[in-house]
Amino acid sequence: MEVREPSAKYLARTAFKQTDVGLIPGDWSVSTIGDLASTSSGTTPPRAQANKYFENGSIPWVKTLDLNNGSIVSTDETITPAALSETSLQLYPNGSVLVAMYGGYNQIGRTGILEISATVNQALTAIRPDTKRLHPGYLLRVLNHRIDYWRTVASSSRKDPNITSKDIREFPLAVPPIPEQQAIAEALSDADALIESLEQLLAKKRQIKQGAMQELLTGQKRLPGFAGEWxxxxxxxxxxxxxxxxxxxxxxxxxxxxxxxxxxxxxxxxxxxxxxxxxxxxxxxxxxxxxxxxxxxxxxxxxxxxxxxxxxxxxxxxxxxxxxxxxxxxxxxxxxxxxxxxxxxxxxxxxxxxxxxxxxxxxxxxxxxxxxxxxxPDATEQTAIATLLSDMDTELAALEAKLAKARDLKQGMMQELLTGRIRLV
CATH class of the missing domain: 3.90.220.20 (DNA methylase specificity domains)
Structure with a gap:
């Protein structure tokens, strides 16, 4: 399926009001995650009983390592039904938004949204939005856009600053009407899909070039029309x-x-x-x-x-x-x-x-x-190989530029859409 750059129709600019989260449209409100969702955390089953709680497990168990600031469709580790029934673990549904609390400034605030049912460890807070008032995809984008907020509340009493579930519940956010939240989430999801498709294509092209270099620069594979010893x-x-x-x-x-x-x-x-x-x-x-x-x-x-x-x-x-x-x-x-x-x-x-x-x-x-x-090889084959590889480099450079443009586009969209400066139809 071809992924195109996201497009949108825009409403005229509306009146704004000053709030704790800055200027927002007059028909938006301000609330906190705790007012719009339930939150809880998980645990780690005893590793000493790995054969009981981890081996041959089938239930996804999310750690900070699994958070990618986007959709979570699989996890590094799984647990057993015994771990779920005999510990304080909960099974969170599709659409739950996860936030990392521990690990210092490079980790706190990392996010993910479940596309599967999963449990979490104690380093994460799971947020289950009231979907009549808060769209999970919209919440994910707000958290990603305002990740620097956590630096203002992180506890520095330890070597690595952390945040708490209370900090997450008190996170303030602008709240558009649900239809607009959904439209914003979908537009930014389209932008993410474009970026992901370009990243995958770029990785594939880099792999192809690496393989070509390994074969052509060692003589393992010859270009058509060339023979003779190197x-x-x-x-x-x-x-x-x-x-x-x-x-x-x-x-x-x-x-x-x-x-x-x-x-x-x-x-x-x-x-x-x-x-x-x-x-x-x-x-x-x-x-x-x-x-x-x-x-x-x-x-x-x-x-x-x-x-x-x-x-x-x-x-x-x-x-x-x-x-x-x-x-x-x-x-x-x-x-x-x-x-x-x-x-x-x-x-x-x-x-x-x-x-x-x-x-x-x-x-x-x-x-x-x-x-x-x-x-x-001889000079003619040298030039032919070099030309082929440089053509690949040119293609890679064009893809890298397109990816950078897509990332800039998404950043601009987030800045405009999540502040209400531009309204989606």
């Missing part, structure tokens, strides 16, 4: 090595000429340079190392041997420069984009790790890199 070739035979020049943090924001600093190879770039983050002045460029189209840049320093020597290809024609702790390979007769992909594969990473020097800070030199071997 030759193990040391990097020293592929081209010459150069060194980047030291560029300080301040200098990296001093002008308009693009440059790469070694840390950005780890944090910003993957396989090849798509966009620059640092820009130097002409005065700094005079003493810096200028890149040529086709250069391959290695991070000469790093924190671990497993990451040392990560590399990226520079495939553009524009004027750009390399900072210090960067080792530059200038290939002769090899496709640099292919090398950008191939020199980050598992076999090459292992070789780089074995040649890295140091503990707290790891270094790798041009001499060490020159000894690393990579299996390469």
């Amino acid at each position: 030759q193990p070739t040391p990097l020293g035979a592929i081209g010459e090595f150069l060194k980047g020049s030291g560029i300080t943090r301040d200098e990296a924001q001093s002008g308009t000429l693009p440059c790469v600093r070694y840390g950005e190879i780890y944090t910003t770039h993957n396989d090849y340079i798509r966009a620059f983050q640092s820009w130097i002045s002409l005065e700094v460029a005079v003493r810096a190392t200028r890149l040529r189209q086709g250069d391959v840049l290695f991070a000469g320093s790093g924190e671990t041997k497993e990451e040392i020597g990560k590399c990226i290809a520079f495939v553009d024609k524009l004027e750009a420069y390399a900072g210090g702790d960067i080792v530059i390979l200038r290939p002769r007769g090899f496709d640099s984009l292919f090398l950008g992909y191939a020199l980050n594969t598992a076999n090459v990473i292992r070789q780089k790790a074995s040649r890295g020097q140091g503990d707290a800070v790891v270094h790798i030199s041009a001499v060490a890199l020159a000894q690393i071997e990579v299996r390469v």
